[in-house]
Amino acid sequence: MSGDEHVAGVWFQVTDLPVVEGRGCTVVTADGTEYLDFTSGIAVTSTGHCHPKVVAAIRDQAGRFIHSQVNCYRNPIVGELADRLATITPESIDQFFFSNSGAEATEAAVKLARQVSGRPNVIVMDGSFHGRTMLTMAMTTSKTGYRAGYQPLPAGIFVAPFPRAFEWGCNEADASRRALAGLRHLLASQTAPDETAAIVIEPVLGEGGYIPAPDAYLHALRDLCDETGILLVADEVQAGFGRTGRLFAVDHSGVRPDVMVMAKGIASGFPIAAIGASSDLMGKWPRGSHGGTYGGNPIGCAAALATIDVLTDDGVIANAAARGDQLLAALGAVQRSHPGLADVRGRGLMVATEFVAPDGTPDAATVARVIETARTEHRVLFMNCGTYGNIVRWMPPLVVTADEIYRAVAAFAAAL
Numbered sequence: 001m002s003g004d005e006h007v008a009g010v011w012f013q014v015t016d017l018p019v020v021e022g023r024g025c026t027v028v029t030a031d032g033t034e035y036l037d038f039t040s041g042i043a044v045t046s047t048g049h050c051h052p053k054v055v056a057a058i059r060d061q062a063g064r065f066i067h068s069q070v071n072c073y074r075n076p077i078v079g080e081l082a083d084r085l086a087t088i089t090p091e092s093i094d095q096f097f098f099s100n101s102g103a104e105a106t107e108a109a110v111k112l113a114r115q116v117s118g119r120p121n122v123i124v125m126d127g128s129f130h131g132r133t134m135l136t137m138a139m140t141t142s143k144t145g146y147r148a149g150y151q152p153l154p155a156g157i158f159v160a161p162f163p164r165a166f167e168w169g170c171n172e173a174d175a176s177r178r179a180l181a182g183l184r185h186l187l188a189s190q191t192a193p194d195e196t197a198a199i200v201i202e203p204v205l206g207e208g209g210y211i212p213a214p215d216a217y218l219h220a221l222r223d224l225c226d227e228t229g230i231l232l233v234a235d236e237v238q239a240g241f242g243r244t245g246r247l248f249a250v251d252h253s254g255v256r257p258d259v260m261v262m263a264k265g266i267a268s269g270f271p272i273a274a275i276g277a278s279s280d281l282m283g284k285w286p287r288g289s290h291g292g293t294y295g296g297n298p299i300g301c302a303a304a305l306a307t308i309d310v311l312t313d314d315g316v317i318a319n320a321a322a323r324g325d326q327l328l329a330a331l332g333a334v335q336r337s338h339p340g341l342a343d344v345r346g347r348g349l350m351v352a353t354e355f356v357a358p359d360g361t362p363d364a365a366t367v368a369r370v371i372e373t374a375r376t377e378h379r380v381l382f383m384n385c386g387t388y389g390n391i392v393r394w395m396p397p398l399v400v401t402a403d404e405i406y407r408a409v410a411a412f413a414a415a416l
C-alpha cells in the first residue's frame, strides 16, 4: 500500500486490506469492495463505523474547541461526560478520570489503588490482557509474545488462576472454587493482603479467550476484597459499553467494583478512556500526582456522549443481547456437525468458538484457515484470541442486524 515503506512494521496485521471507509458493520476498500466487519476494530466500534450521530457530535465539537487542556482550563463537556457516566455505571462509582487508551487507564487505576491503599502489589488473572505499556505488559499474561524481548518488567504483579470451566473440564461452580483456592493460596504464599493494593479482573476475559467469569466467582472476589481491604478493579475496556448485552459486564452479577476501567466502546473509535471510582476514593488521590496532556479531550468527550446516547436511547444494548442469543443458537447448530468446534460460549456480542484437535490440543491451524477463507471467499472479517490462537472471537458492532449475523455464521460454516 502507498507509503507503507515508511510505516513501522511492528504492528501485527490481521489483514492488509486497504480500508478507506466504514459504515455500520461494513468496511470498504480503496477499490470499492465491501467486507462485513466482525472485528469492530478489536471490539471498539460499538455503534458501528461512523454512526451519523457520533460523526455529527465530533464535527460540531471540532469546530468549537479541539484541545481544552484540563490543567489549563476546564471545558464543561468534561463534567458533562462525568455526570453521564455516573448515571450509567454501578452506584459504587461516581467520579471519573480521563485518559487516552485502555492501557493508560489501567495504569491510572493501579496508581490510584497504590496511593489510596499505601500497598504496593497488584494481583491479575492468568490469561489477562491489560495493555502494552511497561506496567500493563507486566499485568498481561495472555501470551508470551506480548512481553518477549521486553523483560524485565515492573515488579509487584502476581498472577491468580482465572476460572476456566471448559479448559479444566468442570462446571462453573467447581471452576470458581478452584480459582478462589488458588487466589487464597497466592495471598498466603506470595503477596499478603496487607501488601496487596488491588485485584484486577476482566469480568469477561478478552484477549485470553472470551471466557465470562462466573457470577459466583465475582461475588467471592467482592467478599474477599471486603474482608482484606484489597480494591476490586474491573477492567471493562473490552466488555463494557453494551458489548455483553448489558451496559457493563459486572451488571450481569451485580458485583460492585471499587474501580472500573473503560475505553474501546466508550466513544465508537475516538481515542478516550476513563477510570471511575467513588468520590471517597478519588478524594484520596493527591492532587497533581497523576494527569496527562490530552485526558478529557473535548472531541473524545463529545464522541463518548453521543455514543452513550445511541447505546442507551436507540435500543442498541437490547439488540446486542438479542443478536448474541441468535449468534449462540446459530453457532450451536454449526457445532453439532463439526466436532473440532469444541466450545461455543459468551455473553451478548462477545462470543468464542474454540477449536480443539482430535488429540485434545488447541487447534490454531483450523482457526487461521477459517479466518483466511471467510475473508477471501466470503468477505467477512474475523479475528482470533486465546493464548494458543485457537478461538475465533465474535465481536461485531452492537448495531449488527439479524441478517448480518446469519451471513457471518454462514460464511464461518462454509469456511469450516
Ligand SMILES: Cc1ncc(COP(=O)(O)O)c(C=O)c1O
Residues within 6 Å of the ligand: 042, 100, 101, 102, 103, 104, 106, 129, 130, 131, 132, 202, 206, 207, 235, 236, 237, 238, 239, 263, 264
Ligand atoms: C481488557 C483490556 N484492557 C486493556 C486493553 C488495552 O487497551 P489499549 O489498547 O487501548 O491500550 C485492552 C485492549 O485490547 C483490553 O482488551
